[in-house]
Amino acid sequence: MKSRPYRIQFAAYVLAMMADNVEHVISYWVVFQKFHSPTLGGFAVLSHWLPFLLFSVAVGGLADRFDPRRIIQCGMLLFIVASAGWGIFFLTDSLQMWHAMLLLVIHGCAGVLWQTPNQLLLFDIVGPADLPSAVRLNAMARYLGILVGPAVGGVIMLGLGRSHGIILNTLFYLPMLLWLFRAPSSGKSATPRRFAVRGLADIVQTIRDIAKQPVLISMTWLAGLTSFMIGNAYHAQMPGFAGDLGHGDPGVSYSVLLAADAAGAVLAAIALESWGRLKPSPRTAIMLAILWSVTLLAFATVGIYGLAIALLFAAGFFELSFNTMAQALVQINAPADSRGRVVGLFNMAGLGMRAFSGLTVGVVGAGIGIHWSLGLSAALLFGLLLALYRRALKPS
Missing domain, CATH: 1.20.1250.20 (MFS general substrate transporter like domains)
Known part of the structure; x- marks a missing residue:
């Protein structure tokens, strides 16, 4: 600032x-x-x-x-x-x-x-x-x-x-829109580069380029797994969770639950900026994501409204923490001449895969119930993240 x-x-x-x-x-x-x-x-x-x-x-x-x-x-x-x-x-x-x-x-x-x-x-x-x-x-x-x-x-x-x-x-x-006419640039992003835009071939080539770079590949996997398995699909199911918790007006309960998740994220940004000791690393990002999955697993199983609010607050805290850490690691470690493609691949995994989280949480939830679908998705994500963490521990 x-x-x-x-x-x-x-x-x-x-x-x-x-x-x-x-x-x-x-x-x-x-x-x-x-x-x-x-x-x-x-x-x-x-x-x-x-x-x-x-x-x-x-x-x-x-x-x-x-x-x-x-x-x-x-x-x-x-x-x-x-x-x-x-x-x-x-x-x-x-x-x-x-x-x-x-x-x-x-x-x-x-x-x-x-x-x-x-x-x-x-x-x-x-x-x-x-x-x-x-x-x-x-x-x-x-x-x-x-x-x-x-x-x-x-x-x-x-x-x-x-x-x-x-x-x-x-x-x-x-x-x-107007500020961008005068926004500063170091010149790195404003200078045309030699690579042409080639559609699907760019995706394949970018995956090959980062395959031997442990930080980039692990953070892209982290973004893809968390987005595919859960993403923000539980937000769309929040009216159902609010109704099942049975605390007062469902509309008010729904708003409070969503606000708790967002408030936890805002507090995470303030706390991490003030504290400044949680240094970005792949292992730390994966561990924060593991805590996020455990928190959502607990949220899916509780029936106490106050505890549900506290768990969503914690979920928002962990989600912002691991997402921003992973994004920063990708941007810092991406090669200068292909930074846009590498960041784009990360966003494809982290944002694009959210299109499918509606299936893992929403469509499955229609069959077995939203508590079971979110709980099973969080449990499976927990196992996958543990495997990713163990891989991150291995020397490169």
């Missing part, structure tokens, strides 16, 4: 993440009221995460070849198009299901154009020495957006209505 460019980036990132969640609040509510379609709800999840699975490495390749600031601006423009599109359809009362699907896809593509280049921009702004701190604070900014976005979205929708409210939301993306 001593860096003025980083402070501006942090504030703009919070606003953009808040706008992302404001759009979710308003658009999901209207879509639910109009169509009452669980299928469309499932498509919303897929359209959000599949672009990360399909295009993260390609976008990382673009960021290796072109200025990442311009790629982020393209993402901000797509976010603005999506929010404005929702507003126009709401104003004219002409929204059809295919319109909603198209806007959801645009929103998902905007996200993948934003996240990987933004991580490269962080490296340029603060350098490798302060990168772990910048990654943690940006993760905190993401959770702040998740915490504040729904509240702001609700207030905007009540005060201005859904149509004008979501059009107003486009303004929250402008600080990031």
Whole structure:
């Protein structure tokens, strides 16, 4: 936070993440009221995460070849198009299901154009020495957006209505869009590089490139395993957990449980920044992920509301800790001439694989119950992470 460019980036990132969640609040509510379609709800999840699975490495390749600031601006423009599109359809009362699907896809593509280049921009702004701190604070900014976005979205929708409210939301993306015209760059990411963007071949080549680099391969495996087995799929099942806990109004209980998870993540960022003694290493990141899996296993089995809140708070703490540590390790150890592709591969594993966590927790939960599905997923993840930890202990 001593860096003025980083402070501006942090504030703009919070606003953009808040706008992302404001759009979710308003658009999901209207879509639910109009169509009452669980299928469309499932498509919303897929359209959000599949672009990360399909295009993260390609976008990382673009960021290796072109200025990442311009790629982020393209993402901000797509976010603005999506929010404005929702507003126009709401104003004219002409929204059809295919319109909603198209806007959801645009929103998902905007996200993948934003996240990987933004991580490269962080490296340029603060350098490798302060990168772990910048990654943690940006993760905190993401959770702040998740915490504040729904509240702001609700207030905007009540005060201005859904149509004008979501059009107003486009303004929250402008600080990031405009600041990027003057954002500093070390020149490493702004200089075109010799590699062309080759689609699937890039993914295969990047996997080959990191295969003999233990830190990169272990952190990519960590991101993929945690995202595939659980990811954030338990968030979508939180209304069911709140109802089963049977503590007062289910709507209030649901909100408190989600807030506990996000609050734990925010506290983790503050604590790790203040303490400064938890140095990034693959073993530490894997151990924090193991603690996360154990915490969620306990959450899946408890029936006491207060204990469930405490466990979700701890889960948020551990999740931010291992995710940000893994991300920082990948960015620091990635080769300079292919950093975008390596970070893109990490995001493909860490964000793209979340598209499948809905199967491991959600679809399976429909058959055996959400407590069993989350518990079994967490237990299996625990075993896989132990194997990954033992492998990390072996000398390279």
